[in-house]
Amino acid sequence: MTSTVTQTSGQPAPSRPVRERVFSGIQPSGASHLGNYLGAQVNYVKLQDEYDTIYGIVDLHALTTVHDGEEMRRLSHEMVLDLLAVGLDPERCALIRQSDLPEHAELAWIFNTVVPVGWVERTPTYKEKREQGVDNTMGLLDYPVLQAADIVIYKASRVPVGKDQAAHLELSREIVRAFNRRYGPIFPEPQPVYTDAPIVLGTDGQRKMSKSAGNTIPIFAEPDEIRKIVMNMVTDPQRIKRTDPGRPEICNVCQLHRFFGADYLQIQDGERTARTGCVDTKQLLAERIIEHFRPMKAKRDQLAANPDHVEEVLAAGAAKVRPILEATMAEVHAAVGIGPKRR
Ligand code: AMP
Ligand code: TRP
Numbered sequence: 001m002t003s004t005v006t007q008t009s010g011q012p013a014p015s016r017p018v019r020e021r022v023f024s025g026i027q028p029s030g031a032s033h034l035g036n037y038l039g040a041q042v043n044y045v046k047l048q049d050e051y052d053t054i055y056g057i058v059d060l061h062a063l064t065t066v067h068d069g070e071e072m073r074r075l076s077h078e079m080v081l082d083l084l085a086v087g088l089d090p091e092r093c094a095l096i097r098q099s100d101l102p103e104h105a106e107l108a109w110i111f112n113t114v115v116p117v118g119w120v121e122r123t124p125t126y127k128e129k130r131e132q133g134v135d136n137t138m139g140l141l142d143y144p145v146l147q148a149a150d151i152v153i154y155k156a157s158r159v160p161v162g163k164d165q166a167a168h169l170e171l172s173r174e175i176v177r178a179f180n181r182r183y184g185p186i187f188p189e190p191q192p193v194y195t196d197a198p199i200v201l202g203t204d205g206q207r208k209m210s211k212s213a214g215n216t217i218p219i220f221a222e223p224d225e226i227r228k229i230v231m232n233m234v235t236d237p238q239r240i241k242r243t244d245p246g247r248p249e250i251c252n253v254c255q256l257h258r259f260f261g262a263d264y265l266q267i268q269d270g271e272r273t274a275r276t277g278c279v280d281t282k283q284l285l286a287e288r289i290i291e292h293f294r295p296m297k298a299k300r301d302q303l304a305a306n307p308d309h310v311e312e313v314l315a316a317g318a319a320k321v322r323p324i325l326e327a328t329m330a331e332v333h334a335a336v337g338i339g340p341k342r343r
Contacts, residue, residue, distance in 0.1 A: 022051040022193070023156035025058035025098065025147065028075040029065050030211030031218040032082040034289070035200035038259055039162025042195050045087035047160055053093040054154055054321055055083060057314075060098050060105060060146060064129075064139045065212060080310045082220060085300035096317040098150065103325050107149035108142065110336060114178045115145055124167050132212050148172035152187040153325050160193045162200075164208055183335040186328075197259065205234040205252040220297050223290045230286035235278045236271075246271035246278070253281050260288035 024044060026036065047053055057079050059072060066072045076097060088095060098104050120126065120141050130136050147168055151159055159169060173189040180187060199208050202215025209216050217229050236251045238244070248254035248268035257264040267284070270276035303309060333339040 019052045020158060021154055021156040022047050022053045022158045022160065023056065023151045023154050023190075024160045025056040025061065025150050026079060026083070027062040027065075027211075028057050028059055028072065028079040029062045030075065030216070031078065031220060032086070033209055033211065033216035033218050034256070035162060035202075035209035035216070037086065037219050038197040038200055039164070039195060040160055041083070041086045042197075043160035043193055044083070044093075047158070047193065048089060048092040051158065054096065054156065054317075055088060055093055056096045056098050056150060057083075058098045058147075058150060061143060064137065064143060065134055077307075077310050080313060081300050081303055084303055084313070085220065085296045087296070090313045090316060094317040094320040095313050096321055097314050100314060100318045101321065101325060103329050104146065104149050104153060107153050107329065107332065108146040110332060111145050111149055111175055111179065112142065114182060115175055117141075119171060119174065120144060123171060125164075129212070134212065144168045144171045145175065148175040151190045152176055153328050154321065155188055155324075155328060157188045157190055158193050159190050160195075162197070163194055164199045166192060183332075186331055186335060198255075201252045201255070203229060203233045203252075205237075205250075217289065219289075219293050220300055226290055227283075227286045230282050230289065231279075233282060235282075239271075239278065242277045243274050245274045248272055251278075253278065253285055257281070257285055257288075260285065260292060 024040060026032075026040070032041065044053070044055055057076050059076050062072065062075070066075060080095065080097075083095060084090070120143075123144050125144070126141060129140060134140055148171065151172055159165075159172075161169065169190060169192045176187045176189050201207065202209035202213055203217065204213075204215045207213050207215060217226065221229070230253070233253050235253050236247045239246045239251075246254070248271045251271060254264075254268045254271055257267045261267070267276070267281060271278075271281060330342065334342060
């Protein structure tokens, strides 16, 4: 992990990372799915080589929807395995559990005193989640403020996320500007880093693929489970008979083929001309997804055999990032005037 720059004489300058820093978080609220993978995890892995990368299992966020303690522990453990299996390397990144570092919540509280309530009330995900039946708690309202704290406590300037997170990142930047206006230029404004995937739709072909909507394709499910899920996907509702031409632009099965083979245009053409049927296209997609994740799943199974490994990885991650976040919090304490006075 690259250290932060401080001046050798006089007052320490506000610390800035030497290499640009990346942070992203993922909720342990269910098994990783194709939306997580194509929208975000692919970039988590890619960015490890170029940046100082920190990835968090954001269990405090997941408390807004996961209400059983044992289940939360299990899901957090599983999410670490997922991330290691897709290619996060604890030697090149820091993998942390948010709740191991209570300063995230502390900074969120400080941000709460800067953020007007209207900003979070207007966040589109707040309304969406309530409509999905998530309890309308203070935690749900405050969710994006904690997210801003997660990112900037490490002074991360880049955030690999799916395009569904655009509004949250915009709000993070607004929060940073509001804080910096009041207390001085402490935080950088974080920018999202997107993959070339759109917001991935779920198996219903209607809504965003998400754990809470129950419309996911879990990437590490058993092959037969993946086959079953893909075969039940909703395609073009206007294509009723096998001989009807399909509309690949609105068929989610055709859209997903884009990410699992260079021949996707031919596949889409087959649907458009009714040369192929939905069943063929689904079967092919299921087999390609299974093949794509087969080596990662094998690695995951291997890692899962040693349950202590996950806690070791998280302990090492926390140890790596602690100095970074302690330096930030010392600056914040000094700026806002709380905690013991330092010389
Ligand atoms: P979450 O599971 O909500 O914690 O999301 C973890 C990461 O996956 C975030 O960066 C999301 O933006 C991304 N993500 C989740 N669902 C989708 C989706 N349907 N399409 C694209 N990205 C997604
Ligand atoms: N809100 C993000 C999601 O639902 C999860 C998240 C929490 C996050 N903290 C973050 C993402 C910090 C990026 C950076 O996907």
